[in-house]
Amino acid sequence: MTTEPEYIEPEGMGRAGWHKEGEGEGQARSYYRRLATPWETFIKSEGLPVFRGVGIKDTRTLPRADWPRVGGKGTYIQVTGTENKTGMFVVEIPAKGALHPQRQMYEERYVVMEGRGSVEVWKNNDSVRTAFEYGPWSLFSIPMNANFRIINSASTPALMIAVNTAPRTINSYDNMDFVFNNEFNFEDRWGGNLEDYWDNNEKVVPQPVRGRAMVTSNFIPDIANSYLPLDNNRGPGFRWVAPDQVGNRMIQGWVAEYPSGRYAKAHYHASGAVLVGLKGNGYSITWPREEGGVTPWKDGKGDLVKFQEYGPGGLISAAPGPANWFHQHFAVSKGPFRVFNYTGTMPGNPESGRLRELDDAEEGAMVKQHADISDGGNAIPYHMEDPHVREMFEESLRQVGGQTTMPPEVYTASGANIEVMTD
Ligand SMILES: [Fe+2]
Numbered sequence: 001m002t003t004e005p006e007y008i009e010p011e012g013m014g015r016a017g018w019h020k021e022g023e024g025e026g027q028a029r030s031y032y033r034r035l036a037t038p039w040e041t042f043i044k045s046e047g048l049p050v051f052r053g054v055g056i057k058d059t060r061t062l063p064r065a066d067w068p069r070v071g072g073k074g075t076y077i078q079v080t081g082t083e084n085k086t087g088m089f090v091v092e093i094p095a096k097g098a099l100h101p102q103r104q105m106y107e108e109r110y111v112v113m114e115g116r117g118s119v120e121v122w123k124n125n126d127s128v129r130t131a132f133e134y135g136p137w138s139l140f141s142i143p144m145n146a147n148f149r150i151i152n153s154a155s156t157p158a159l160m161i162a163v164n165t166a167p168r169t170i171n172s173y174d175n176m177d178f179v180f181n182n183e184f185n186f187e188d189r190w191g192g193n194l195e196d197y198w199d200n201n202e203k204v205v206p207q208p209v210r211g212r213a214m215v216t217s218n219f220i221p222d223i224a225n226s227y228l229p230l231d232n233n234r235g236p237g238f239r240w241v242a243p244d245q246v247g248n249r250m251i252q253g254w255v256a257e258y259p260s261g262r263y264a265k266a267h268y269h270a271s272g273a274v275l276v277g278l279k280g281n282g283y284s285i286t287w288p289r290e291e292g293g294v295t296p297w298k299d300g301k302g303d304l305v306k307f308q309e310y311g312p313g314g315l316i317s318a319a320p321g322p323a324n325w326f327h328q329h330f331a332v333s334k335g336p337f338r339v340f341n342y343t344g345t346m347p348g349n350p351e352s353g354r355l356r357e358l359d360d361a362e363e364g365a366m367v368k369q370h371a372d373i374s375d376g377g378n379a380i381p382y383h384m385e386d387p388h389v390r391e392m393f394e395e396s397l398r399q400v401g402g403q404t405t406m407p408p409e410v411y412t413a414s415g416a417n418i419e420v421m422t423d
Contacts, residue, residue: 004020037171039170046069049064052078053079054080057309058310058313059161071098074091079316080271081317090159090161093160098152100149103145104180106179110162112139112159113137114136115136115158115160117153119132130197138221138223139219139340141218143246144246159313163251163274197218198218200221202215212242227241234264234379235258235262235382237258253273254340256340258336260335260337260402261403262405264329265380266328267326267379267380269324270321273319274343275316277315280331280336281309283307285305286305286306286328288304288325289325295385306320332400381413
């Protein structure tokens, strides 16, 4: 046997997870210590406030601090269930000012909440600048590692909410020079003739994997008022489209709208989706599927249900997790309630669809997200939901002088799958 080396007492963790020679043959134990990930260390180094929680009514009310790396002011948002997966922030661009030129080896997307101006985008080692003009509720994404500069031409500050895959990139490479000072051009996402790259091209086409509505436009001038096809997947009158932009693999998501006085069927999945309010007001509820079950209030577990009211600029982590959480969205405003799941991969779109659905997407298999639990899916049909859900919704409508517009037959087993409703 070789000689036992000098024993070094580990700092801050009691003792090592092995025995010294002569300490016997009982099993040695080891214990976890939580070390910061490269992403967690990075956002700390940025010196901005960080909002943590399940949701917030309006992100424009969050405190913002000077942001030396980016210019302007900012605040980070790390809602429950997105940690080390998705970066989110609100950035303020000063009146008649601009942010610093930036580039980064991750996908990033912006929704304009306030302001008017332009964005310049250009390749590495290329002096030709492309540009587009934005206004309130414009949606755009920056092609991976393109240079960009956001300019505010208004006489008041511009406010944008953004989402990115920075945690995944930074945790993978852990080298800021690689992430922020890299000259690689992704010609496959951002190449060829770039003259019409930023033109608005809101043509609706079917997603290749799931066949739902997809819009392929790298820039959408007003995502709060753009056309959304009717698909009724989350409830009668429900409209939905998935924007597919700049060759993104991860940051895709979808935009959805509920008519006034209607609400979604509850459904469950793992964490990751974050809904941002675009138009109208409403609320979402979310609860852990295993502990809360299908009817949490009826079963005396109503305290497990989290509630978040929000409107334009507000957000909620739809399924905070860990594991599957049921969630459900409600339109309370006089007009429709439009939300944007702006974080995630988009099951069904050409690039992220082939990355994400390999396990579930056997040819011809039903998409469980759009089927009721009574049909082997993930959604609770209205006639099986906790009666308190409907009572609570109708009460919140009464408080603002509104009333439900839910077709009464959806609360019966035979009317559970009404395909198309007229308003
Ligand atoms: Fe969902």
